Amino acid sequence: MNSSIRNALVPLLMLVLVACGDRRPVPQLDLVQSPPPVAAEFRTTVEPAQGGNSSTEWRFWRSHDRIERENPAAQSGDLWVRDGKMLFHTRLYHADRRGIEYHNDDLQILNAAPEWIALSTLLDPGLIGVLRERENGWRDGYPYRRYTGAVEDVVWDITVRTDWMLPTRIERRGADRQVETVELLRSFEFGRSPWQPVDSADYDMLDYADLGDHERDPFVMRIQAEAGGGHMHGHAH
Amino acid sequence: MQLNSRISLVVTASLTVLGGASAPAHADSASAMTVPTSGAEWFSAGRAAIEANRLVNRELNTRRARNVILFVGDGMGVSTVTAARILDGQQRGIDGEWNRLSFEKFSDLALSVTASANQQTSDSAPTATAMVAGIKTNDGAISVDQSITRKEFCAEVTRAKSVRTLLERAEERGMSTGVVTTARITHATPAVNYAHVSNRDWEANNTIDSDLGATVLPVGCTKVKDIAAQLVDFKVGNGLEVALGGGRPYFEPNTKADPEYPTRLGRRTDGRDLTAEWAAKPGAAYVWNKAQFDAVDLNRTRHLLGLFEPSHVKYEADRANDTAGEPSLAEMTRKSIQLLKKNPKGFYLMVEGGRIDHAHHAGNAYRALTDTIAMAEAVKVAREMTDDEDTLIIVTADHSHTLSIAGYPSRGNPILGKADTGLGLLGVSPVAIDSLGLPYTTLGYLNGPGGWTGNGSRRELNPATELYTAEIPFTGKRPDLTNVDTTNPNYLQESAIPTVGAETHSGEDVAIYANGPKSYLVRGTLEQNAIYHVMARALGL
Structure with missing residues (x-):
């Protein structure tokens, strides 16, 4: 089929499917399967009860053994690499061209070694497992499932594009009435996104275990003061 | 009874x-x-x-030593030794307080003042330099004196300010020499033996080039060599016989994939493959996993390089999970002594328990203590393989950490547990509570990440999931540990002051334990650099 015919037929087919109501079966969300490679852009919005919303847009690349997240505004990012049974995490500071590397044992100590499936799908399988599936179907040509429920005083509303194993929306309402929302803005097949991860291959990398020996390194002093966390990870949601 | x-x-x-x-x-x-x-x-x-x-x-042992072994527990302050002694005993089902680690049975003991030339509380570079070169120097300095600047790029200036190390003097005498560590072999404490450089961070050439940038070296200056290159290019005597630890990428070009983790590349930007250069030398072998290490033919091998991880070797608590397998510190010590003992002129060996320090920095007492116990096992092996009559063994630390043993827990109370009151009946002792009515652990840190997230809020370990909770807004109260299993290996002991990236070193004295020829010279309160002079005197250097 040449491309001009395909370009004409695909919207027509979509229109027919929508008009008739898409009765195709919706794939199950199987958080055991390896998710397909994708690139995506999200927006995280935080609405405190007292007002004063803030939002951040961030990018996400997922391949079989490598996950990258990037916050262009903050010029920071996270790289996760799975190598055999080991997991490596690098927190990237693009403006400084430096990174902090966390090895498997560091992550264990920090209790910051998430399941690969959670990292790569941005979904917590344990959480999905306890929420109730409220609806499923097809939207804009892709299958989705929506899960809702409350866990430990937090109300969740999560919609997942099941073919790509990627959330299109995560809403979290805390007991403090703060609402955090993660929305999928755009998604692409891997390698087809208009933006690519910043190349960090020649960055000056510092081991997390060596932070304590860099007490006078201005970069280390600054990021500890800024990031605050015992592990300086970015959070998608 | x-x-x-x-x-x-x-x-x-x-x-x-x-x-x-x-x-x-x-x-x-x-x-x-x-x-x-x-x-x-x-x-x-x-x-x-x-x-x-x-x-x-x-009956002072006044003989001249044939061999000297220096064990350095990085960050192994006195409270760490005490807590490790108790944990070791409790893990073996005996009275922890009555227990002694192998080196605590040595004949002589002194205190070591760890302040460096410019620091009240020091980092590992000047403290290790003090022990192996006999001088005090500034922060970050690797066997160069205190007159050098922190980033001296000129090799000629660096050479002029270098101080000769015990390892170099031993090589000049024709002795065999070795360095063993659970840190990177290019890390400060092992590096002071064989390298001379003003900045401990220059472990591979890329960091020197990065710091140098567009700066033009003065006329007459060549660029100083990085630490890894200095190890492989070491020219004194016939070179090191043993170098075992971690840090493969510092030796390999940035075009070469790591053999254990192929997604990772070397760090060197000068194209040199130092592991291949080492292996090409006559009688030399390079190994990077446990199977290769076990298969080393000591009859044929005169120079052994082992690099078992891209960075530091695994904590003892995590070693069994390593992908390719890696030897314990005791196993590395045994193999080293077997190789070094072949030289009738004797040997000098430094063995570092390098990750005690890292676990403390992370605020995780469990791994700091289990790595201390692992080093005590290595000391035991060394003593069993040598003769007290001709081998001086010194065990010490480069500096301490802020770990404290607090409250009034009962004898036998789990050292990783909550302090108890000792006031209970029928063998059940209630936990002690603080002024807020909350239980607290026996072990804690003055500063560090434990319990803090860095913005005034805290995290708590959820005992059901063994995961930390989301941030809990700061209420002015400590975490409630009532239902928390603080003996969990991943538990981070609370810190009073939030330095959330890393707990810090501390400046109190550390202990020096000594056994063998001239060990009686270890007494009183010594400046740390006196350790070098004890070892040199014992060897007659």
């Missing part, structure tokens, strides 16, 4: 050790593990220990 028979056991055990010139002050036979249970027994045990010391001091 009847009182008299208990006294008899303690006294017999103490007398057993009186025969050796370097008899331990604390009896180490199995029967001596019987803890006194009465005033009379404590009195007898105390008197027996002093009797043992009296005899030791009457």
